Amino acid sequence: MSVRTLPLLFLNLGGEMLYVLDQRLRAQNIPGDKARKVLNDIISTMFNRKFMEELFKPQELYSKKALRTVYDRLAHASIMRLNQASMDKLYDLMTMAFKYQVLLCPRPKDVLLVTFNHLDSIKGFIRDSPTILHLVDETFRQLIEIYGSLSAGEFQLIRQTLLIFFQDLHIRVSTFLKDKVQNSNGRFVLPVSGPVPWGTEVPGVIRMFNDKSEEVKKIEFNHGGDYVAAYKEGSFELYGDRVLKLGTNMYSVNRPVETHMSATSKNLASRTQENIAPNPLAKEELNFLARLMGGMEIKKTSGPEPGFRLNLFTTDEEEEHAALSRPEELSYEVINIQATQDQQRNEELARIMEEFEITEQPEITEQSASKGDDLLAMMDRL
Amino acid sequence: MVAPATAPRASRSSPRPRPEAVRQCVVSMVAADSEGPEDRPSGKPDLRVEVEGVAGVTSDLGVDLQYLSPRMFRRERSIPLRGSAAALSNNLSVLQLPARDLTHFGVVHGPSAQILSAAPEGVPLAQRQLQVKVGVGVSPPLITQVHWCVLPFRVLLVLTSHRRIQMYESDGSLMVYWHALDSGDASSAQAMFARGIAASVHFICVGTWSGRVLVFDIPAKGPNIVLNEELTGHQTPITDIATERAQGQDGVADMVTADDSGVLCVWRSGTVFTLLTRIPGFGVPCPSVQLWQGIVAAGYGDGQVRLYDATTGALHVQISAHARTVSALDLAPEVGKLLSAAEDTFVHIWKLSRNPESGSIEVEHCHGECISDTQVCGARFCDPSGSSFAVTGYELAEILRFNSV
Numbered sequence: 001m002s003v004r005t006l007p008l009l010f011l012n013l014g015g016e017m018l019y020v021l022d023q024r025l026r027a028q029n030i031p032g033d034k035a036r037k038v039l040n041d042i043i044s045t046m047f048n049r050k051f052m053e054e055l056f057k058p059q060e061l062y063s064k065k066a067l068r069t070v071y072d073r074l075a076h077a078s079i080m081r082l083n084q085a086s087m088d089k090l091y092d093l094m095t096m097a098f099k100y101q102v103l104l105c106p107r108p109k110d111v112l113l114v115t116f117n118h119l120d121s122i123k124g125f126i127r128d129s130p131t132i133l134h135l136v137d138e139t140f141r142q143l144i145e146i147y148g149s150l151s152a153g154e155f156q157l158i159r160q161t162l163l164i165f166f167q168d169l170h171i172r173v174s175t176f177l178k179d180k181v182q183n184s185n186g187r188f189v190l191p192v193s194g195p196v197p198w199g200t201e202v203p204g205v206i207r208m209f210n211d212k213s214e215e216v217k218k219i220e221f222n223h224g225g226d227y228v229a230a231y232k233e234g235s236f237e238l239y240g241d242r243v244l245k246l247g248t249n250m251y252s253v254n255r256p257v258e259t260h261m262s263a264t265s266k267n268l269a270s271r272t273q274e275n276i277a278p279n280p281l282a283k284e285e286l287n288f289l290a291r292l293m294g295g296m297e298i299k300k301t302s303g304p305e306p307g308f309r310l311n312l313f314t315t316d317e318e319e320e321h322a323a324l325s326r327p328e329e330l331s332y333e334v335i336n337i338q339a340t341q342d343q344q345r346n347e348e349l350a351r352i353m354e355e356f357e358i359t360e361q362p363e364i365t366e367q368s369a370s371k372g373d374d375l376l377a378m379m380d381r382l
Numbered sequence: 383m384v385a386p387a388t389a390p391r392a393s394r395s396s397p398r399p400r401p402e403a404v405r406q407c408v409v410s411m412v413a414a415d416s417e418g419p420e421d422r423p424s425g426k427p428d429l430r431v432e433v434e435g436v437a438g439v440t441s442d443l444g445v446d447l448q449y450l451s452p453r454m455f456r457r458e459r460s461i462p463l464r465g466s467a468a469a470l471s472n473n474l475s476v477l478q479l480p481a482r483d484l485t486h487f488g489v490v491h492g493p494s495a496q497i498l499s500a501a502p503e504g505v506p507l508a509q510r511q512l513q514v515k516v517g518v519g520v521s522p523p524l525i526t527q528v529h530w531c532v533l534p535f536r537v538l539l540v541l542t543s544h545r546r547i548q549m550y551e552s553d554g555s556l557m558v559y560w561h562a563l564d565s566g567d568a569s570s571a572q573a574m575f576a577r578g579i580a581a582s583v584h585f586i587c588v589g590t591w592s593g594r595v596l597v598f599d600i601p602a603k604g605p606n607i608v609l610n611e612e613l614t615g616h617q618t619p620i621t622d623i624a625t626e627r628a629q630g631q632d633g634v635a636d637m638v639t640a641d642d643s644g645v646l647c648v649w650r651s652g653t654v655f656t657l658l659t660r661i662p663g664f665g666v667p668c669p670s671v672q673l674w675q676g677i678v679a680a681g682y683g684d685g686q687v688r689l690y691d692a693t694t695g696a697l698h699v700q701i702s703a704h705a706r707t708v709s710a711l712d713l714a715p716e717v718g719k720l721l722s723a724a725e726d727t728f729v730h731i732w733k734l735s736r737n738p739e740s741g742s743i744e745v746e747h748c749h750g751e752c753i754s755d756t757q758v759c760g761a762r763f764c765d766p767s768g769s770s771f772a773v774t775g776y777e778l779a780e781i782l783r784f785n786s787v
Contacts, residue, residue, distance in 0.1 A: 001524055001544070003573050042386075058571040103757070108683075116784070152683055153618055153642025153667040156707065157573065164492050164524065167777060183755065190727050190755045199666075200684045201702040206745060208699050221747035224728055227705050287707075347515070351586035 001161035002154065003058040003144070008115055009067070009141070009162060012101070012247065014046050015096040015118025019127060021080075024310055034276035034308070036080070039125045039282040040132060047135040061165055062288045064095075069289055079307040085323035086312035086357035093312075099166040100181065101246040103188055106197030106230075107156035110244055111162070113148050113234040116140075117247030129359055139236055148236060175250060179272060198233040291302045312325060341353050386690070387669035455749060458770075459504040460780040464511065465491030467759055467774040469691060470526060471669035473621055474760025474774045477530040477537065485764055486552070487781055488528040488539070489774050493521070495528040497519065499552040504783050510554045514543045525573075527588045533579035535602040540586060542576035546590050546766065547596070549607065559607040561598075563590060578744040580623035581608060582635045582651040586707035589620020595639055597655060613655055614645040615639065625651070626673040626715075633773065638678050640668040646680055650690050659695040670711040672720065677734055677743050679720050681708025687722050689743045703730055710761040714768025719748070721771055727753050729773055753782065 018039060025035040045051070061067075075090065076080055082090065101114045101138055120141055126132045150158075170186025181189050196202055203223040210216045235245035313319040432440070439611035467473050467603040468490050477486035484507070486499050498509035513522045523544035531538050537552040547561040566571045576596075578589030586598045586607075593616030599608045628650065635651040636658070644663025649655045667683040671738060677698075678690040685704035685737050690697055702725035712721040718734040731749040764770040770785045 001573055003571060003577075108707075136457060151618070151643065152665060154684060156642070156669075157619075158669055160469050163776060166753070167468065168466055168775075187755055192727060192758065193787070196685070196705045200705060203685060203702045203705050204701065204746070205702045206742060207701075208742065209697055210742060211694070211696055213697065216742075223703070223705075223730070224750045224751065224752050225705060225726065329693075365778065 001061070001166065002157040003060060004150070004154070005061050005158050005161045006059060007055050007143070007163075008062065008111060008147075008158065009098075009165065010070075011115055012098045012111075013067075013071065013094045014074070015247070016097045016116075016123060017075065017090060018042065019074075019097075019249045019251050019311070020090055020093050022125065023311070028310060030308065030310075036079040036128075038080045040129055042074060043122060044124055044129075045077040046134045047072060047132065047139050049135070049138070050349045051292065052139055052142070056146065059288070061161060064165070066288055069182075070292055070366040073293060079285060081307055081309045083309065083319060083323070085319045086227075086310065088201065089322065090327060091248075093173060095166065095169060095316070096171050096173050096176070097250070099169060100161065100188055101178065102166070103190070106195075106244075107152075107199065108159040109152065110234070110246070111155070111159065111235060112143070112199070113242045113244045114238070115245035117242050117244065119143075120242070121249050137238070144236065144238065148216060192224065194228065195230045196227050198230045200230070200264070202227045202229055224231065305327055344363070344381060400511055405590040407462075407497045454579060455751060455784040456787050458783040458785050459774075460782050461487065461498065461500055461504050461506050462496075463489055463491075463492075463733075463781060464496055464509065466777045466779045468492045468524075469757060469759055469776040472527060472706075472760060474762050474772060475527075475529040475708065476764055476772060477532075477763060477764040480765075486530065487573055487772065488530065489760065490525045490528055490782065493524055495525050496717060497528070497539065498775060499553070508553075511540055511708040512548075512554055512649070513568075514541065514546050516545060516550060524626060526575050526577040527579055528755075529579040531579065531586045531600075532656060533581050533584055535584075535587070535598055536600070538581075538600065540579045540588065542579060544573065544575040544745045547576045548596075549586070558605045561609065563595070578620040578623040578639065580625045580637065581629075582625045582637050584683045585641075585651060587613075587623050587625075587640060588615075589623055589641075591619045593617045593620060593641060595623065599648075610649075611655060612654075613639070613647075613648075613649065615660065616641040616645055618645070621667060621669045622671045624671050624673040626675075636673060636676075638671050638673045638692065640669045640671040640680060643684060644680075646671065646678060646690070647780055648695070650676065659692060661690055661695045667707070672711045672713045674713050674715060674718055674720075674734060675736070677736075679713070679734070681711045681722055681724075684718065685709070685724060685726065687732070689745060691743065698743050701732070701745065704728060706757075709757075709759045712771070714763045714766055716766040717768050719763070719768035720745075721761050721763055721768070723758040725775060726756040727756055729753065729756060729761055729771075731768070731771075751784065 021042070022039060025038065043327060066320060069090060071094070072087060075087060087372050105111050105114065119136060123133060123136055126136070172182060172184070172186050176182035177184065203225060204220055206219040206221060207215055208217040235241055310318050313322060387463070406646040445624065473490050475488035479485065482501050482502040483502055486497065488495060488497050494511045494513045496509060496511050498729060498783055499507045501507055512528070514525065515522060523546070525541060527542045527544045529540050531540055538558065539550040539552050539554050541548045541550070545563055548557055549559040550557050573591060575591050576588050577591075578595070580587050584600055586600055588596045588598070590596060593614070595613040595615070596609055597611040597613060599610040616639065619640050620639060622640045624639060625635050625637045625677055626775070628636050637649045637651055637655070639647045641663070644666045646661040646663070646668065647657055648659040648661075650658055661678070663747040668680050669683065672679040673692065676692045677691050680688050680690070685702065685706055685708060687701040687703040687708060688697060689699035701724055704726045706725035708722055708724045713719070720734055721729065722732065723729045729751045730747065733746040735744050735746075735749050737744055753773060753775055756778060758763070758773055758775050760774035762772055764772055764783070770783065773782045773784070775782075
């Protein structure tokens with residue numbers, strides 16, 4: 001499908017991740033300076049020039065497994081730690097939120113406005129750090145340059161590519177359920193009222209013309225919806241009123257966000273499509289990961305900076321329970337590195353991962369073996 | 383289960399001022415998850431507000447208000463799918479085989495497509511999944527469309543994807559031919575794919591990402607399929623192709639091709655295809671197009687459905703039909719009924735006609751159906767008189783069927 005989808009996918013999912021982390025950091029009463037440092041570290045890793053360069057290259061979208069690895073790495077780009085269950089929940093929230101935003105975009109081009117909403121908020125998180133702010137603005141300008149000139153047809157292809165990526169994900173999110181934007185079966189509500197997209201006419205009119213192109217008759221028909229005209233177009237500039245609310249921060253400290261694990265059995269078959277023949281897929285994915293993560297510069301924390309563990313659940317017991325009770329079909333499966341034939345690619349990825357240092361945390365539950373093995377193990381657990 | 387009502391549901395009514403006469407509307411709301419009329423999912427009421435229609439009432443504004451005819455459609459038993467439908471356009475193909483009391487359905491899931499056959503009443507009989515296998519260690523490319531091509535002596539099932547076009551016997555059991563897409567002068571920033579499939583006499587025409595339309599010459603039997611010609615007339619990716627036997631002429635067909643910028647080209651088929659008319663676009667994609675008795679019906683990304691005269695290219699009718707992009711159009715040729723489906727969850731049926739005096743194309747709205755919370759991606763009539771139709775939606779693992787009462 002479209003080879004220009006990855007930057008939009010990555011930036012929007014990254015934006016949602018930051019919204020959730022910000023909310024949890026405040027809910028867990030992490031001291032302000034630590035919380036700011038976490039967000040700054042993650043954001044500066046995300047918008048790192050070399051990484052962005054790799055991201056913006058025209059390429060196909062890779063599997064959810066591969067993309068998940070990148071976010072795992074990103075989430076650990078600071079002194080903050082997340083257990084497997086919390087990371088799973090974080091990824092669930094990120095994907096369902098962006099899926100909702102894509103589905104409800106009035107025009108395919110509006111996904112760019114959603115991206116700008118995320119970037120505007122990210123700039124809010126780092127407003128005291130001019131260097132990182134500059135990096136984000138660079139990416140902003142690159143987005144405007146590349147996507148500003150894409151046609152409606154190309155945006156429709158991007159939309160279709162994103163929807164194929166999110167196909168059959170029906171995790172229920174409590175905020176969405178409460179706000180009645182998601183049904184109890186996990187599907188999103190598609191309203192048939194409100195303003196039409198910018199450039200679309202309110203349905204219900206038939207106009208007939210003669211051979212001189214003059215309008216000779218006008219008939220109304222009942223189209224069944226309750227639409228009104230669009231009142232304003234959002235801004236695609238570096239600064240401006242985006243008008244669209246999709247992509248703005250929907251979390252606040254007092255609104256705990258829960259997900260409900262419910263995979264309906266009839267969707268099982270379509271979900272397992274992706275898991276057919278994992279090994280042939282793994283090779284392409286590893287190439288992609290090696291490139292992308294090679295560009296990721298993880299700041300090595302200087303000195304014995306004490307880390308902390310962030311919990312996406314309200315209590316530790318809840319987190320433990322979530323880890324045990326996560327349905328089989330919703331587990332993010334392993335990228336089996338050992339099984340790949342390509343030894344060279346294996347070594348390159350292993351080398352990249354050796355460069356990452358993870359400060360040892362006694363609280364990390366699973367196998368805390370030697371440092372080099374940590375990341376490999378983390379990838380294998382996905 | 384019809385509830386006669388004298389007043390429409392408030393949330394569905396239009397905000398325009400109403401005439402003194404009884405307000406009449408027929409809008410059916412359908413919950414996609416249910417099995418059929420008897421089986422309702424809990425908590426989702428099936429709404430059918432239906433009153434008879436009266437034509438020719440004028441509103442306060444002096445605009446003709448047209449009401450819907452009393453014809454009604456009833457939801458029939460759905461056909462389950464192995465995989466949900468992908469968010470593509472024209473994502474449903476139907477092959478009617480009345481002689482065998484069978485109907486074939488084709489739906490794209492993503493990297494695979496599902497072909498199934500059903501008996502009357504929607505009882506599923508056999509199904510098959512098709513993929514494009516490009517090589518060892520490479521994931522199967524995404525399929526863009528699956529469509530049956532009815533030729534004079536055979537029926538072929540055509541599958542278009544990224545990188546390839548594949549043609550099968552009509553039940554999908556045997557691949558007869560495949561064609562690898564030529565990268566030509568593609569820059570790496572462009573996705574390469576084929577999309578848009580139609581049969582034209584003994585040719586099969588397939589559109590590509592470059593705007594070129596490939597014309598394949600199909601023999602009466604066997605695999606000796608030859609790429610005959612490449613039509614240039616479009617600069618942006620082809621979205622859809624429609625054909626119709628040329629009026630009064632045997633062995634000649636007219637064809638209309640559409641693209642991502644809304645340009646429409648009308649061709650006459652032959653050993654060499656001739657461009658008859660070119661209808662300019664306005665930057666809005668035209669995902670779906672149909673051709674009937676010299677009328678081009680085109681659905682657009684801004685929800686419009688436009689009717690043009692195929693010979694002159696003149697715009698005769700402009701319908702503000704949908705609030706989101708049109709995803710599929712189909713035609714019932716016996717009666718000139720047009721089916722339009724869009725991402726706004728609505729499906730509409732229209733009656734096309736020609737004014738006998740002026741020769742102008744006219745249209746009448748017949749019926750509207752709302753498929754709740756579903757981005758419709760495919761819609762087809764299931765019989766040539768348009769008395770039944772089927773619909774697919776993004777993430778729906780079933781084909782919804784409707785029959786007129």
